[in-house]
Amino acid sequence: MIKVENLSKRFGNQLVFENLNFQINDGDFISLVGPNGSGKTTLVKIIIGLEKSSSGTIKTSGQTIGYVPQFRNIDSDYPLSIEQFIRLNLKITLNPEKRRQNNDLINTILQRTGLTEIKDRPLGLVSGGEKQKAYLAQALLNDPKTLILDESTASLDVEVKNQLMDLVQELNHKYQLTVIFITHDYDLTKKYTKRALLFKNKTIEPIDVQKVSKDMFEMEG
């Protein structure tokens, strides 16, 4: 559970948002929508602890949060395989028992993300969707209870976007993973999320996803 109360954020003289009040429950699959510059990434940074709020509180049930960034292409000569890339976020250990546990964990995550068959391929040479799945796999390493997708589907083909979201939906259903999906994508919002948190007039309005309209993604912040 993530409970936000009276949260406000300023950068110098600029008010980004004020008096945000909302709650995200365990197992929710919500979208965070609003125009460019309305404060979506800033809010997420505050939730993760990378940025301080100006006032207000965030209460959580002490949960771990996984973060999947926006898709960035990776050079074709990038030296690591998919599995090696995912392992970057593991603590290095010489303890044989811990190494075994890490191997089991990696195998489980590779399986859950459908990457087992291609785990030894160089990350720079696989498709955009497969690269993004590797980022998703990395985010799952700490067994998060909440996953934040920060425009993670942007710049992927429509079919690939849907495949990635199908996978996230499966994780949401099977493991009760809470998902916060920051997006400008109207179709994906409607198709995958149940509830939307809409940034409007410097605050947030929780709305039924069926009431989301295209202009809500396009207004001035």
Ligand SMILES: Nc1ncnc2c1ncn2[C@@H]1O[C@H](COP(=O)(O)OP(=O)(O)OP(=O)(O)O)[C@@H](O)[C@H]1O
């Ligand atoms: N570190 C910072 N210092 C000063 N201003 C900032 C900083 N980070 C963000 N801002 C400003 O805060 C506002 C909200 O930015 P934010 O990136 O949270 O918006 P967003 O809704 O995620 O936008 P987008 O949809 O374009 O990604 C913007 O006006 C931005 O320029």
